[in-house]
Amino acid sequence: MAATAVEAPAVERLPRRRGRRGAAVAAVAALVAGAAVVIWLGIAGGRSSGDAAANTLPPDTTQVTRRTLKDAHTADGELGYGTTSTATSRLPGTLTYLPDTSARITRNQPLYKLNNKPVTLMYGHTPAYRNLAAGVEGPDVKQLEQNLRALGYSGFTVDEEYTESTATAVKRWQEDQGLDETGVVELGRVVFAPAAIRIAGLQAAQGDPVAPGQRILSYTETAKAVTVQLDTADQRMAKKGAAVTVTLPDDSSVGGHISEVTTVIQPGEAQGDDPKTKVEVVVTLDNQKAADAYMLASVDVTFTAAERKNVLTVPVAALLALREGGFGVEVVQKDTSRYVPVRTGLFSDGSVEISGDGIAEGTTVGMPK
Structure with a gap:
Protein backbone atom coordinates (compact mmCIF):
# COMPACT_ATOMS: atom_id res chain seq x y z
CA MET A 1 0.00 0.00 0.00
CA ALA A 2 1.46 3.40 -1.03
CA ALA A 3 2.40 5.71 1.81
CA THR A 4 0.92 9.19 2.13
CA ALA A 5 3.23 12.10 1.32
CA VAL A 6 4.11 14.68 3.94
CA GLU A 7 1.88 17.76 3.68
CA ALA A 8 3.52 21.12 3.00
CA PRO A 9 2.27 24.73 3.04
CA ALA A 10 0.20 25.72 0.03
CA VAL A 11 2.35 26.76 -2.90
CA GLU A 12 1.65 27.80 -6.45
CA ARG A 13 0.99 24.75 -8.57
CA LEU A 14 3.09 24.30 -11.65
CA PRO A 15 1.23 23.34 -14.84
CA ARG A 16 2.04 20.03 -16.44
CA ARG A 17 2.54 19.66 -20.15
CA ARG A 18 0.89 16.55 -21.46
CA GLY A 19 3.31 13.83 -22.53
CA ARG A 20 6.34 15.39 -20.80
CA ARG A 21 7.57 15.42 -17.24
CA GLY A 22 7.23 19.18 -16.92
CA ALA A 23 8.74 22.08 -18.81
CA ALA A 24 12.21 22.28 -20.33
CA VAL A 25 15.05 20.81 -18.28
CA ALA A 26 16.54 23.56 -16.17
CA ALA A 27 18.71 21.84 -13.57
CA HIS A 73 33.51 -2.17 -11.43
CA THR A 74 35.02 -5.03 -13.42
CA ALA A 75 38.34 -4.49 -15.20
CA ASP A 76 40.78 -6.57 -17.24
CA GLY A 77 43.80 -7.86 -15.35
CA GLU A 78 46.95 -9.83 -16.05
CA LEU A 79 47.72 -12.81 -13.84
CA GLY A 80 51.41 -13.11 -13.11
CA TYR A 81 53.60 -12.29 -10.13
CA GLY A 82 52.81 -8.64 -9.55
CA THR A 83 55.16 -5.68 -9.78
CA THR A 84 58.62 -6.22 -11.21
CA SER A 85 61.64 -4.69 -9.46
CA THR A 86 65.20 -4.34 -10.70
CA ALA A 87 68.44 -5.18 -8.92
CA THR A 88 71.10 -2.64 -9.89
CA SER A 89 74.74 -3.16 -8.98
CA ARG A 90 76.33 -0.65 -6.61
CA LEU A 91 79.73 -2.33 -6.90
CA PRO A 92 82.20 -2.84 -9.76
CA GLY A 93 83.43 -6.27 -10.82
CA THR A 94 82.86 -9.22 -13.11
CA LEU A 95 79.68 -11.30 -12.96
CA THR A 96 80.73 -14.79 -11.92
CA TYR A 97 77.30 -16.17 -11.00
CA LEU A 98 73.67 -15.51 -11.93
CA PRO A 99 70.55 -17.47 -10.91
CA ASP A 100 68.21 -19.05 -13.42
CA THR A 101 65.07 -17.27 -14.53
CA SER A 102 62.11 -18.28 -12.30
CA ALA A 103 64.51 -19.30 -9.49
CA ARG A 104 63.27 -18.60 -5.96
CA ILE A 105 65.73 -16.70 -3.76
CA THR A 106 65.30 -16.53 0.01
CA ARG A 107 67.04 -14.68 2.83
CA ASN A 108 70.84 -14.96 2.90
CA GLN A 109 71.03 -16.56 -0.56
CA PRO A 110 73.08 -14.85 -3.29
CA LEU A 111 71.25 -12.83 -5.91
CA TYR A 112 74.41 -12.83 -8.01
CA LYS A 113 78.17 -12.81 -7.50
CA LEU A 114 80.78 -10.24 -8.42
CA ASN A 115 84.39 -11.44 -8.49
CA ASN A 116 83.05 -14.65 -6.92
CA LYS A 117 81.74 -12.78 -3.87
CA PRO A 118 77.99 -12.86 -3.20
CA VAL A 119 75.54 -10.00 -3.30
CA THR A 120 73.06 -11.33 -0.76
CA LEU A 121 69.29 -11.03 -0.37
CA MET A 122 67.94 -9.92 3.00
CA TYR A 123 64.40 -8.97 4.01
CA GLY A 124 63.23 -5.42 4.58
CA HIS A 125 61.38 -2.49 3.06
CA THR A 126 64.14 0.12 3.26
CA PRO A 127 66.56 -0.08 0.33
CA ALA A 128 70.29 -0.07 1.07
CA TYR A 129 71.68 3.41 0.50
CA ARG A 130 74.95 3.66 2.48
CA ASN A 131 77.74 1.71 4.12
CA LEU A 132 76.77 0.31 7.52
CA ALA A 133 79.51 0.48 10.13
CA ALA A 134 80.06 1.12 13.86
CA GLY A 135 78.66 4.50 14.86
CA VAL A 136 75.92 4.58 12.22
CA GLU A 137 72.30 4.92 13.39
CA GLY A 138 68.95 4.56 11.67
CA PRO A 139 66.14 2.21 10.66
CA ASP A 140 68.36 0.56 8.05
CA VAL A 141 70.65 -0.54 10.89
CA LYS A 142 67.73 -2.15 12.72
CA GLN A 143 66.66 -3.84 9.49
CA LEU A 144 70.11 -5.41 9.10
CA GLU A 145 70.20 -6.50 12.75
CA GLN A 146 66.76 -8.12 12.41
CA ASN A 147 68.10 -10.22 9.55
CA LEU A 148 71.23 -11.19 11.47
CA ARG A 149 69.12 -12.26 14.44
CA ALA A 150 66.80 -14.27 12.15
CA LEU A 151 69.89 -16.03 10.75
CA GLY A 152 71.02 -17.07 14.23
CA TYR A 153 73.67 -14.45 14.98
CA SER A 154 73.64 -12.98 18.49
CA GLY A 155 75.57 -10.85 20.97
CA PHE A 156 74.00 -7.53 19.97
CA THR A 157 70.78 -5.59 20.61
CA VAL A 158 68.32 -5.19 17.77
CA ASP A 159 67.88 -1.42 17.64
CA GLU A 160 68.89 1.48 15.41
CA GLU A 161 72.51 1.66 16.66
CA TYR A 162 75.34 -0.07 14.82
CA THR A 163 77.60 -0.89 17.77
CA GLU A 164 80.85 -2.80 18.06
CA SER A 165 78.71 -5.79 19.06
CA THR A 166 76.82 -5.45 15.77
CA ALA A 167 80.13 -5.25 13.90
CA THR A 168 81.30 -8.47 15.60
CA ALA A 169 78.15 -10.27 14.45
CA VAL A 170 78.67 -8.89 10.94
CA LYS A 171 82.22 -10.28 10.90
CA ARG A 172 80.87 -13.74 11.70
CA TRP A 173 78.32 -13.38 8.92
CA GLN A 174 81.03 -12.20 6.50
CA GLU A 175 83.17 -15.21 7.36
CA ASP A 176 80.27 -17.54 6.61
CA GLN A 177 79.69 -15.74 3.29
CA GLY A 178 83.35 -15.93 2.23
CA LEU A 179 83.76 -12.16 2.47
CA ASP A 180 86.53 -10.08 3.99
CA GLU A 181 85.82 -9.82 7.75
CA THR A 182 85.73 -6.04 8.04
CA GLY A 183 82.64 -5.59 10.22
CA VAL A 184 81.41 -3.08 7.63
CA VAL A 185 78.53 -3.89 5.25
CA GLU A 186 79.51 -1.98 2.13
CA LEU A 187 76.83 -0.44 -0.06
CA GLY A 188 75.82 -2.96 -2.71
CA ARG A 189 76.72 -6.10 -0.76
CA VAL A 190 73.11 -6.63 0.38
CA VAL A 191 69.83 -6.21 -1.52
CA PHE A 192 66.69 -5.79 0.60
CA ALA A 193 63.28 -7.06 -0.50
CA PRO A 194 60.12 -7.50 1.61
CA ALA A 195 60.22 -11.30 1.33
CA ALA A 196 61.49 -14.14 -0.84
CA ILE A 197 61.67 -13.27 -4.53
CA ARG A 198 61.34 -14.93 -7.92
CA ILE A 199 63.80 -14.10 -10.70
CA ALA A 200 61.79 -12.61 -13.56
CA GLY A 201 64.59 -11.91 -16.04
CA LEU A 202 68.30 -11.25 -16.51
CA GLN A 203 69.70 -8.01 -17.88
CA ALA A 204 73.33 -9.15 -17.84
CA ALA A 205 75.26 -12.34 -18.54
CA GLN A 206 77.83 -14.31 -16.61
CA GLY A 207 81.28 -12.96 -17.41
CA ASP A 208 80.08 -9.41 -18.11
CA PRO A 209 82.05 -6.56 -16.57
CA VAL A 210 79.81 -4.57 -14.24
CA ALA A 211 79.94 -0.92 -13.22
CA PRO A 212 77.92 0.79 -10.48
CA GLY A 213 74.45 1.65 -11.76
CA GLN A 214 74.25 -1.29 -14.16
CA ARG A 215 71.08 -3.38 -14.14
CA ILE A 216 71.72 -7.03 -13.32
CA LEU A 217 68.33 -8.74 -13.04
CA SER A 218 64.64 -8.21 -12.41
CA TYR A 219 62.53 -9.96 -9.81
CA THR A 220 59.00 -10.25 -8.43
CA GLU A 221 57.36 -11.68 -5.37
CA THR A 222 56.91 -15.45 -5.32
CA ALA A 223 53.12 -15.38 -4.90
CA LYS A 224 50.77 -15.22 -7.89
CA ALA A 225 49.22 -11.78 -8.29
CA VAL A 226 47.08 -9.84 -10.73
CA THR A 227 48.00 -6.44 -12.14
CA VAL A 228 45.19 -4.10 -13.22
CA GLN A 229 45.39 -0.70 -14.90
CA LEU A 230 42.45 1.47 -13.79
CA ASP A 231 41.40 4.83 -15.20
CA THR A 232 41.74 7.69 -12.73
CA ALA A 233 37.93 8.01 -12.71
CA ASP A 234 37.83 4.58 -11.04
CA GLN A 235 40.49 5.38 -8.45
CA ARG A 236 37.94 5.05 -5.64
CA MET A 237 37.99 1.30 -6.30
CA ALA A 238 41.69 1.07 -5.47
CA LYS A 239 41.84 0.95 -1.68
CA LYS A 240 44.78 -0.97 -0.27
CA GLY A 241 43.58 -4.03 1.62
CA ALA A 242 40.14 -4.04 -0.04
CA ALA A 243 38.69 -7.39 -1.10
CA VAL A 244 38.15 -8.17 -4.80
CA THR A 245 36.97 -11.11 -6.88
CA VAL A 246 39.14 -12.54 -9.67
CA THR A 247 37.53 -14.55 -12.47
CA LEU A 248 40.04 -17.00 -13.99
CA PRO A 249 40.07 -18.16 -17.64
CA ASP A 250 38.03 -21.28 -16.73
CA ASP A 251 35.30 -18.96 -15.30
CA SER A 252 36.05 -20.04 -11.74
CA SER A 253 36.38 -17.28 -9.15
CA VAL A 254 38.92 -16.71 -6.41
CA GLY A 255 39.06 -14.01 -3.76
CA GLY A 256 41.91 -11.58 -3.47
CA HIS A 257 42.91 -8.34 -1.81
CA ILE A 258 44.61 -5.19 -3.05
CA SER A 259 48.23 -5.23 -1.93
CA GLU A 260 49.67 -2.28 -3.89
CA VAL A 261 48.31 0.89 -5.45
CA THR A 262 50.52 3.20 -7.52
CA THR A 263 50.01 5.95 -10.08
CA VAL A 264 51.76 5.40 -13.41
CA ILE A 265 52.18 7.60 -16.46
CA GLN A 266 51.77 5.85 -19.82
CA PRO A 267 53.34 7.56 -22.85
CA GLY A 268 51.10 8.39 -25.80
CA GLU A 269 50.61 5.61 -28.33
CA ALA A 270 51.65 7.84 -31.23
CA GLN A 271 53.97 10.80 -31.55
CA GLY A 272 52.25 13.91 -30.27
CA ASP A 273 49.71 12.00 -28.15
CA ASP A 274 49.38 13.13 -24.56
CA PRO A 275 50.52 10.69 -21.88
CA LYS A 276 47.82 8.94 -19.87
CA THR A 277 47.66 8.66 -16.10
CA LYS A 278 46.63 5.25 -14.81
CA VAL A 279 46.18 3.72 -11.39
CA GLU A 280 48.10 0.44 -11.23
CA VAL A 281 46.65 -2.05 -8.78
CA VAL A 282 48.30 -5.28 -7.66
CA VAL A 283 45.94 -7.94 -6.32
CA THR A 284 47.26 -10.84 -4.25
CA LEU A 285 45.21 -14.03 -4.52
CA ASP A 286 43.85 -15.45 -1.27
CA ASN A 287 44.09 -19.02 -2.63
CA GLN A 288 47.34 -19.49 -4.53
CA LYS A 289 46.49 -23.05 -5.55
CA ALA A 290 43.47 -21.82 -7.51
CA ALA A 291 45.84 -20.29 -10.08
CA ASP A 292 48.34 -23.17 -10.25
CA ALA A 293 47.22 -24.08 -13.76
CA TYR A 294 48.21 -20.65 -15.11
CA MET A 295 51.62 -19.05 -15.39
CA LEU A 296 50.40 -15.92 -17.22
CA ALA A 297 46.78 -15.28 -18.14
CA SER A 298 44.18 -12.58 -18.76
CA VAL A 299 41.56 -12.41 -16.00
CA ASP A 300 38.66 -10.24 -14.88
CA VAL A 301 38.84 -8.40 -11.56
CA THR A 302 35.69 -7.11 -9.86
CA PHE A 303 36.17 -4.24 -7.42
CA THR A 304 33.50 -3.11 -4.95
CA ALA A 305 33.92 0.41 -3.57
CA ALA A 306 30.70 0.43 -1.55
Whole structure:
Protein backbone atom coordinates (compact mmCIF):
# COMPACT_ATOMS: atom_id res chain seq x y z
CA MET A 1 0.00 0.00 0.00
CA ALA A 2 1.46 3.40 -1.03
CA ALA A 3 2.40 5.71 1.81
CA THR A 4 0.92 9.19 2.13
CA ALA A 5 3.23 12.10 1.32
CA VAL A 6 4.11 14.68 3.94
CA GLU A 7 1.88 17.76 3.68
CA ALA A 8 3.52 21.12 3.00
CA PRO A 9 2.27 24.73 3.04
CA ALA A 10 0.20 25.72 0.03
CA VAL A 11 2.35 26.76 -2.90
CA GLU A 12 1.65 27.80 -6.45
CA ARG A 13 0.99 24.75 -8.57
CA LEU A 14 3.09 24.30 -11.65
CA PRO A 15 1.23 23.34 -14.84
CA ARG A 16 2.04 20.03 -16.44
CA ARG A 17 2.54 19.66 -20.15
CA ARG A 18 0.89 16.55 -21.46
CA GLY A 19 3.31 13.83 -22.53
CA ARG A 20 6.34 15.39 -20.80
CA ARG A 21 7.57 15.42 -17.24
CA GLY A 22 7.23 19.18 -16.92
CA ALA A 23 8.74 22.08 -18.81
CA ALA A 24 12.21 22.28 -20.33
CA VAL A 25 15.05 20.81 -18.28
CA ALA A 26 16.54 23.56 -16.17
CA ALA A 27 18.71 21.84 -13.57
CA VAL A 28 21.43 19.48 -14.75
CA ALA A 29 23.88 18.61 -11.97
CA ALA A 30 26.79 16.20 -12.28
CA LEU A 31 27.40 14.38 -8.99
CA VAL A 32 30.26 12.09 -8.13
CA ALA A 33 28.72 9.79 -5.51
CA GLY A 34 30.93 6.85 -4.69
CA ALA A 35 32.64 7.98 -7.88
CA ALA A 36 29.68 7.05 -10.08
CA VAL A 37 28.95 10.09 -12.25
CA VAL A 38 25.20 10.67 -12.30
CA ILE A 39 23.21 13.25 -14.24
CA TRP A 40 20.20 14.55 -12.32
CA LEU A 41 17.38 16.08 -14.36
CA GLY A 42 15.14 18.62 -12.66
CA ILE A 43 12.08 20.54 -13.71
CA ALA A 44 12.11 24.20 -14.84
CA GLY A 45 11.81 26.24 -11.69
CA GLY A 46 11.81 23.07 -9.61
CA ARG A 47 8.93 21.51 -7.69
CA SER A 48 8.00 22.18 -4.08
CA SER A 49 7.60 19.23 -1.77
CA GLY A 50 3.93 18.75 -1.03
CA ASP A 51 2.80 20.24 -4.35
CA ALA A 52 0.06 18.23 -5.96
CA ALA A 53 0.65 17.40 -9.59
CA ALA A 54 -1.72 19.17 -11.97
CA ASN A 55 -3.58 17.93 -15.02
CA THR A 56 -2.37 14.45 -15.97
CA LEU A 57 -0.50 11.71 -14.19
CA PRO A 58 3.08 10.98 -15.19
CA PRO A 59 3.50 9.18 -18.54
CA ASP A 60 5.01 6.14 -16.84
CA THR A 61 5.52 4.78 -13.34
CA THR A 62 7.74 2.40 -11.42
CA GLN A 63 7.78 1.06 -7.89
CA VAL A 64 10.18 1.60 -5.04
CA THR A 65 12.03 -1.68 -4.60
CA ARG A 66 14.18 -3.09 -1.80
CA ARG A 67 17.51 -4.50 -2.92
CA THR A 68 21.27 -4.49 -2.42
CA LEU A 69 23.21 -1.82 -4.28
CA LYS A 70 26.89 -2.12 -5.08
CA ASP A 71 29.27 0.47 -6.44
CA ALA A 72 31.23 -2.12 -8.40
CA HIS A 73 33.51 -2.17 -11.43
CA THR A 74 35.02 -5.03 -13.42
CA ALA A 75 38.34 -4.49 -15.20
CA ASP A 76 40.78 -6.57 -17.24
CA GLY A 77 43.80 -7.86 -15.35
CA GLU A 78 46.95 -9.83 -16.05
CA LEU A 79 47.72 -12.81 -13.84
CA GLY A 80 51.41 -13.11 -13.11
CA TYR A 81 53.60 -12.29 -10.13
CA GLY A 82 52.81 -8.64 -9.55
CA THR A 83 55.16 -5.68 -9.78
CA THR A 84 58.62 -6.22 -11.21
CA SER A 85 61.64 -4.69 -9.46
CA THR A 86 65.20 -4.34 -10.70
CA ALA A 87 68.44 -5.18 -8.92
CA THR A 88 71.10 -2.64 -9.89
CA SER A 89 74.74 -3.16 -8.98
CA ARG A 90 76.33 -0.65 -6.61
CA LEU A 91 79.73 -2.33 -6.90
CA PRO A 92 82.20 -2.84 -9.76
CA GLY A 93 83.43 -6.27 -10.82
CA THR A 94 82.86 -9.22 -13.11
CA LEU A 95 79.68 -11.30 -12.96
CA THR A 96 80.73 -14.79 -11.92
CA TYR A 97 77.30 -16.17 -11.00
CA LEU A 98 73.67 -15.51 -11.93
CA PRO A 99 70.55 -17.47 -10.91
CA ASP A 100 68.21 -19.05 -13.42
CA THR A 101 65.07 -17.27 -14.53
CA SER A 102 62.11 -18.28 -12.30
CA ALA A 103 64.51 -19.30 -9.49
CA ARG A 104 63.27 -18.60 -5.96
CA ILE A 105 65.73 -16.70 -3.76
CA THR A 106 65.30 -16.53 0.01
CA ARG A 107 67.04 -14.68 2.83
CA ASN A 108 70.84 -14.96 2.90
CA GLN A 109 71.03 -16.56 -0.56
CA PRO A 110 73.08 -14.85 -3.29
CA LEU A 111 71.25 -12.83 -5.91
CA TYR A 112 74.41 -12.83 -8.01
CA LYS A 113 78.17 -12.81 -7.50
CA LEU A 114 80.78 -10.24 -8.42
CA ASN A 115 84.39 -11.44 -8.49
CA ASN A 116 83.05 -14.65 -6.92
CA LYS A 117 81.74 -12.78 -3.87
CA PRO A 118 77.99 -12.86 -3.20
CA VAL A 119 75.54 -10.00 -3.30
CA THR A 120 73.06 -11.33 -0.76
CA LEU A 121 69.29 -11.03 -0.37
CA MET A 122 67.94 -9.92 3.00
CA TYR A 123 64.40 -8.97 4.01
CA GLY A 124 63.23 -5.42 4.58
CA HIS A 125 61.38 -2.49 3.06
CA THR A 126 64.14 0.12 3.26
CA PRO A 127 66.56 -0.08 0.33
CA ALA A 128 70.29 -0.07 1.07
CA TYR A 129 71.68 3.41 0.50
CA ARG A 130 74.95 3.66 2.48
CA ASN A 131 77.74 1.71 4.12
CA LEU A 132 76.77 0.31 7.52
CA ALA A 133 79.51 0.48 10.13
CA ALA A 134 80.06 1.12 13.86
CA GLY A 135 78.66 4.50 14.86
CA VAL A 136 75.92 4.58 12.22
CA GLU A 137 72.30 4.92 13.39
CA GLY A 138 68.95 4.56 11.67
CA PRO A 139 66.14 2.21 10.66
CA ASP A 140 68.36 0.56 8.05
CA VAL A 141 70.65 -0.54 10.89
CA LYS A 142 67.73 -2.15 12.72
CA GLN A 143 66.66 -3.84 9.49
CA LEU A 144 70.11 -5.41 9.10
CA GLU A 145 70.20 -6.50 12.75
CA GLN A 146 66.76 -8.12 12.41
CA ASN A 147 68.10 -10.22 9.55
CA LEU A 148 71.23 -11.19 11.47
CA ARG A 149 69.12 -12.26 14.44
CA ALA A 150 66.80 -14.27 12.15
CA LEU A 151 69.89 -16.03 10.75
CA GLY A 152 71.02 -17.07 14.23
CA TYR A 153 73.67 -14.45 14.98
CA SER A 154 73.64 -12.98 18.49
CA GLY A 155 75.57 -10.85 20.97
CA PHE A 156 74.00 -7.53 19.97
CA THR A 157 70.78 -5.59 20.61
CA VAL A 158 68.32 -5.19 17.77
CA ASP A 159 67.88 -1.42 17.64
CA GLU A 160 68.89 1.48 15.41
CA GLU A 161 72.51 1.66 16.66
CA TYR A 162 75.34 -0.07 14.82
CA THR A 163 77.60 -0.89 17.77
CA GLU A 164 80.85 -2.80 18.06
CA SER A 165 78.71 -5.79 19.06
CA THR A 166 76.82 -5.45 15.77
CA ALA A 167 80.13 -5.25 13.90
CA THR A 168 81.30 -8.47 15.60
CA ALA A 169 78.15 -10.27 14.45
CA VAL A 170 78.67 -8.89 10.94
CA LYS A 171 82.22 -10.28 10.90
CA ARG A 172 80.87 -13.74 11.70
CA TRP A 173 78.32 -13.38 8.92
CA GLN A 174 81.03 -12.20 6.50
CA GLU A 175 83.17 -15.21 7.36
CA ASP A 176 80.27 -17.54 6.61
CA GLN A 177 79.69 -15.74 3.29
CA GLY A 178 83.35 -15.93 2.23
CA LEU A 179 83.76 -12.16 2.47
CA ASP A 180 86.53 -10.08 3.99
CA GLU A 181 85.82 -9.82 7.75
CA THR A 182 85.73 -6.04 8.04
CA GLY A 183 82.64 -5.59 10.22
CA VAL A 184 81.41 -3.08 7.63
CA VAL A 185 78.53 -3.89 5.25
CA GLU A 186 79.51 -1.98 2.13
CA LEU A 187 76.83 -0.44 -0.06
CA GLY A 188 75.82 -2.96 -2.71
CA ARG A 189 76.72 -6.10 -0.76
CA VAL A 190 73.11 -6.63 0.38
CA VAL A 191 69.83 -6.21 -1.52
CA PHE A 192 66.69 -5.79 0.60
CA ALA A 193 63.28 -7.06 -0.50
CA PRO A 194 60.12 -7.50 1.61
CA ALA A 195 60.22 -11.30 1.33
CA ALA A 196 61.49 -14.14 -0.84
CA ILE A 197 61.67 -13.27 -4.53
CA ARG A 198 61.34 -14.93 -7.92
CA ILE A 199 63.80 -14.10 -10.70
CA ALA A 200 61.79 -12.61 -13.56
CA GLY A 201 64.59 -11.91 -16.04
CA LEU A 202 68.30 -11.25 -16.51
CA GLN A 203 69.70 -8.01 -17.88
CA ALA A 204 73.33 -9.15 -17.84
CA ALA A 205 75.26 -12.34 -18.54
CA GLN A 206 77.83 -14.31 -16.61
CA GLY A 207 81.28 -12.96 -17.41
CA ASP A 208 80.08 -9.41 -18.11
CA PRO A 209 82.05 -6.56 -16.57
CA VAL A 210 79.81 -4.57 -14.24
CA ALA A 211 79.94 -0.92 -13.22
CA PRO A 212 77.92 0.79 -10.48
CA GLY A 213 74.45 1.65 -11.76
CA GLN A 214 74.25 -1.29 -14.16
CA ARG A 215 71.08 -3.38 -14.14
CA ILE A 216 71.72 -7.03 -13.32
CA LEU A 217 68.33 -8.74 -13.04
CA SER A 218 64.64 -8.21 -12.41
CA TYR A 219 62.53 -9.96 -9.81
CA THR A 220 59.00 -10.25 -8.43
CA GLU A 221 57.36 -11.68 -5.37
CA THR A 222 56.91 -15.45 -5.32
CA ALA A 223 53.12 -15.38 -4.90
CA LYS A 224 50.77 -15.22 -7.89
CA ALA A 225 49.22 -11.78 -8.29
CA VAL A 226 47.08 -9.84 -10.73
CA THR A 227 48.00 -6.44 -12.14
CA VAL A 228 45.19 -4.10 -13.22
CA GLN A 229 45.39 -0.70 -14.90
CA LEU A 230 42.45 1.47 -13.79
CA ASP A 231 41.40 4.83 -15.20
CA THR A 232 41.74 7.69 -12.73
CA ALA A 233 37.93 8.01 -12.71
CA ASP A 234 37.83 4.58 -11.04
CA GLN A 235 40.49 5.38 -8.45
CA ARG A 236 37.94 5.05 -5.64
CA MET A 237 37.99 1.30 -6.30
CA ALA A 238 41.69 1.07 -5.47
CA LYS A 239 41.84 0.95 -1.68
CA LYS A 240 44.78 -0.97 -0.27
CA GLY A 241 43.58 -4.03 1.62
CA ALA A 242 40.14 -4.04 -0.04
CA ALA A 243 38.69 -7.39 -1.10
CA VAL A 244 38.15 -8.17 -4.80
CA THR A 245 36.97 -11.11 -6.88
CA VAL A 246 39.14 -12.54 -9.67
CA THR A 247 37.53 -14.55 -12.47
CA LEU A 248 40.04 -17.00 -13.99
CA PRO A 249 40.07 -18.16 -17.64
CA ASP A 250 38.03 -21.28 -16.73
CA ASP A 251 35.30 -18.96 -15.30
CA SER A 252 36.05 -20.04 -11.74
CA SER A 253 36.38 -17.28 -9.15
CA VAL A 254 38.92 -16.71 -6.41
CA GLY A 255 39.06 -14.01 -3.76
CA GLY A 256 41.91 -11.58 -3.47
CA HIS A 257 42.91 -8.34 -1.81
CA ILE A 258 44.61 -5.19 -3.05
CA SER A 259 48.23 -5.23 -1.93
CA GLU A 260 49.67 -2.28 -3.89
CA VAL A 261 48.31 0.89 -5.45
CA THR A 262 50.52 3.20 -7.52
CA THR A 263 50.01 5.95 -10.08
CA VAL A 264 51.76 5.40 -13.41
CA ILE A 265 52.18 7.60 -16.46
CA GLN A 266 51.77 5.85 -19.82
CA PRO A 267 53.34 7.56 -22.85
CA GLY A 268 51.10 8.39 -25.80
CA GLU A 269 50.61 5.61 -28.33
CA ALA A 270 51.65 7.84 -31.23
CA GLN A 271 53.97 10.80 -31.55
CA GLY A 272 52.25 13.91 -30.27
CA ASP A 273 49.71 12.00 -28.15
CA ASP A 274 49.38 13.13 -24.56
CA PRO A 275 50.52 10.69 -21.88
CA LYS A 276 47.82 8.94 -19.87
CA THR A 277 47.66 8.66 -16.10
CA LYS A 278 46.63 5.25 -14.81
CA VAL A 279 46.18 3.72 -11.39
CA GLU A 280 48.10 0.44 -11.23
CA VAL A 281 46.65 -2.05 -8.78
CA VAL A 282 48.30 -5.28 -7.66
CA VAL A 283 45.94 -7.94 -6.32
CA THR A 284 47.26 -10.84 -4.25
CA LEU A 285 45.21 -14.03 -4.52
CA ASP A 286 43.85 -15.45 -1.27
CA ASN A 287 44.09 -19.02 -2.63
CA GLN A 288 47.34 -19.49 -4.53
CA LYS A 289 46.49 -23.05 -5.55
CA ALA A 290 43.47 -21.82 -7.51
CA ALA A 291 45.84 -20.29 -10.08
CA ASP A 292 48.34 -23.17 -10.25
CA ALA A 293 47.22 -24.08 -13.76
CA TYR A 294 48.21 -20.65 -15.11
CA MET A 295 51.62 -19.05 -15.39
CA LEU A 296 50.40 -15.92 -17.22
CA ALA A 297 46.78 -15.28 -18.14
CA SER A 298 44.18 -12.58 -18.76
CA VAL A 299 41.56 -12.41 -16.00
CA ASP A 300 38.66 -10.24 -14.88
CA VAL A 301 38.84 -8.40 -11.56
CA THR A 302 35.69 -7.11 -9.86
CA PHE A 303 36.17 -4.24 -7.42
CA THR A 304 33.50 -3.11 -4.95
CA ALA A 305 33.92 0.41 -3.57
CA ALA A 306 30.70 0.43 -1.55
CA GLU A 307 27.73 -1.80 -0.79
CA ARG A 308 24.34 -1.02 0.73
CA LYS A 309 22.21 -4.01 1.68
CA ASN A 310 18.43 -4.13 1.86
CA VAL A 311 17.81 -0.48 0.91
CA LEU A 312 14.96 1.23 -0.93
CA THR A 313 15.79 2.16 -4.51
CA VAL A 314 14.34 3.79 -7.61
CA PRO A 315 15.77 4.44 -11.07
CA VAL A 316 17.91 7.60 -11.11
CA ALA A 317 15.56 9.02 -13.77
CA ALA A 318 12.77 9.14 -11.17
CA LEU A 319 14.56 11.88 -9.20
CA LEU A 320 13.29 15.47 -9.46
CA ALA A 321 14.95 18.73 -8.39
CA LEU A 322 12.91 20.47 -5.67
CA ARG A 323 12.50 24.25 -5.57
CA GLU A 324 13.58 24.45 -1.93
CA GLY A 325 16.66 22.38 -2.64
CA GLY A 326 17.42 18.70 -2.69
CA PHE A 327 15.54 16.03 -4.58
CA GLY A 328 12.27 14.24 -4.53
CA VAL A 329 10.05 11.80 -6.39
CA GLU A 330 6.52 12.03 -7.69
CA VAL A 331 4.44 9.61 -5.61
CA VAL A 332 1.39 8.33 -7.48
CA GLN A 333 -1.74 7.23 -5.60
CA LYS A 334 -4.68 6.10 -7.73
CA ASP A 335 -5.51 9.10 -9.93
CA THR A 336 -3.42 11.71 -8.08
CA SER A 337 0.24 12.34 -7.47
CA ARG A 338 2.36 14.45 -5.12
CA TYR A 339 6.03 15.49 -4.97
CA VAL A 340 7.77 13.99 -1.95
CA PRO A 341 11.31 14.94 -0.79
CA VAL A 342 13.83 12.12 -0.43
CA ARG A 343 17.35 11.62 0.86
CA THR A 344 19.68 9.96 -1.62
CA GLY A 345 22.39 7.42 -0.83
CA LEU A 346 24.43 5.13 -3.05
CA PHE A 347 24.15 5.32 -6.85
CA SER A 348 24.73 2.15 -8.86
CA ASP A 349 23.79 0.77 -12.29
CA GLY A 350 21.19 3.43 -12.98
CA SER A 351 19.52 3.12 -9.57
CA VAL A 352 19.75 5.25 -6.44
CA GLU A 353 19.15 4.54 -2.77
CA ILE A 354 16.39 6.77 -1.33
CA SER A 355 14.70 7.28 2.02
CA GLY A 356 12.20 9.70 3.50
CA ASP A 357 8.71 10.09 4.94
CA GLY A 358 6.10 8.55 2.70
CA ILE A 359 8.62 6.28 0.95
CA ALA A 360 8.22 2.53 1.40
CA GLU A 361 8.72 -0.64 -0.58
CA GLY A 362 6.07 -0.83 -3.29
CA THR A 363 5.39 2.92 -3.41
CA THR A 364 4.54 3.96 -6.99
CA VAL A 365 6.55 6.87 -8.38
CA GLY A 366 6.48 8.71 -11.69
CA MET A 367 8.95 8.10 -14.51
CA PRO A 368 9.66 10.05 -17.71
CA LYS A 369 9.00 8.47 -21.09
